Amino acid sequence: MSESRYILIVTHAGRPDAVTATLEACEQLVSAGITPVMTSDQLGEVRGMAQTPGQGLAVNTVAEVGVDCSLDDLELVMVLGGDGTILKAAEIVRESQTPILGVNLGHVGFLADSEREGLSDTVKRAVAKDYAVKERLTLDVEVLVDEKVVYRTWALNEATVEKSARERMLEVVIEVDRRPLSSFGCDGIVMSTPTGSTAYAFSAGGPVVWPNVEALLMVPLSAHALFSRPLVVNPYSLLAVEVLQRSAGHGVLWCDGRRSTELAPGSRVEVKRSEKSVKFARLSQGPFTDRLVRKFSLPVAGWRGPAAQ
Numbered sequence: 335m336s337e338s339r340y341i342l343i344v345t346h347a348g349r350p351d352a353v354t355a356t357l358e359a360c361e362q363l364v365s366a367g368i369t370p371v372m373t374s375d376q377l378g379e380v381r382g383m384a385q386t387p388g389q390g391l392a393v394n395t396v397a398e399v400g401v402d403c404s405l406d407d408l409e410l411v412m413v414l415g416g417d418g419t420i421l422k423a424a425e426i427v428r429e430s431q432t433p434i435l436g437v438n439l440g441h442v443g444f445l446a447d448s449e450r451e452g453l454s455d456t457v458k459r460a461v462a463k464d465y466a467v468k469e470r471l472t473l474d475v476e477v478l479v480d481e482k483v484v485y486r487t488w489a490l491n492e493a494t495v496e497k498s499a500r501e502r503m504l505e506v507v508i509e510v511d512r513r514p515l516s517s518f519g520c521d522g523i524v525m526s527t528p529t530g531s532t533a534y535a536f537s538a539g540g541p542v543v544w545p546n547v548e549a550l551l552m553v554p555l556s557a558h559a560l561f562s563r564p565l566v567v568n569p570y571s572l573l574a575v576e577v578l579q580r581s582a583g584h585g586v587l588w589c590d591g592r593r594s595t596e597l598a599p600g601s602r603v604e605v606k607r608s609e610k611s612v613k614f615a616r617l618s619q620g621p622f623t624d625r626l627v628r629k630f631s632l633p634v635a636g637w638r639g640p641a642a643q
Contacts, residue, residue: 357385
């Protein structure tokens with residue numbers, strides 16, 4: 335590691351509010367003696383958009399990852415955007431496993447730890463290293479055809495097998511620990527981590543799983559079957575979905591909505607816990623229940639609860 339301190343900023347450069355937040359964060363980091371870092375494409379998008387002399391100087395100080403420093407030099411990733419931007423950041427630092435600190439500029443922003451109005455304080459705490467690092471389990475994903483691996487990837491939230499044609503169902507058989515469980519026609523199957531239980535799996539009617547619970551989820555999408563309940567299984571189980579030869583069309587595998595590949599009839603998707611985790615920098619240690627209430631604006635009026643300790 336070099337003696338200089340580097341913090342990678344990943345932003346949603348297509349949104350003016352995210353660009354403004356990026357310029358503010360860069361200026362504050364430079365003032366604290368820390369070098370902000372960006373990818374070459376994002377740095378090119380942000381350059382020339384400075385609104386003050388201080389921001390202009392800060393942008394000119396930004397280092398380019400892979401050129402001026404390596405991923406291993408990074409102490410933290412600060413993400414300015416929504417959950418999609420955080421998933422992008424997780425993809426960038428997959429190998430270096432740098433902690434990710436999210437500032438929500440999106441809608442729900444479930445993976446983020448602070449909001450736009452708290453940006454200045456968030457940067458101060460990043461500079462002071464005033465945060466706790468928590469690990470989230472991820473998935474290793476393989477696609478096999480004729481027992482040969484033809485595609486490998488990973489997922490933080492979920493790996494989803496979906497139909498590729500709107501008018502046709504996908505015929506699948508689902509499997510847990512190398513034993514068949516059921517076959518049916520459906521729109522797809524979501525295989526999720528606890529982190530992903532508040533994402534696609536949540537929309538599909540799956541359970542919310544607390545992040546400190548180690549488990550894997552399998553949630554059918556619009557299955558034509560009597561037994562199509564969401565499953566919660568051992569974190570070391572092997573989940574699999576086979577696209578049956580009788581399927582009228584092809585399927586598609588999506589991982590975190592970012593990486594995809596086509597699934598021909600006969601394809602097999604295997605999902606298991608990865609040895610690599612994703613690290614998140616957390617500013618608060620409050621109960622996950624409070625995060626659910628806050629992020630989803632859940633009604634709790636009338637709750638009396640236990641006496642304050």
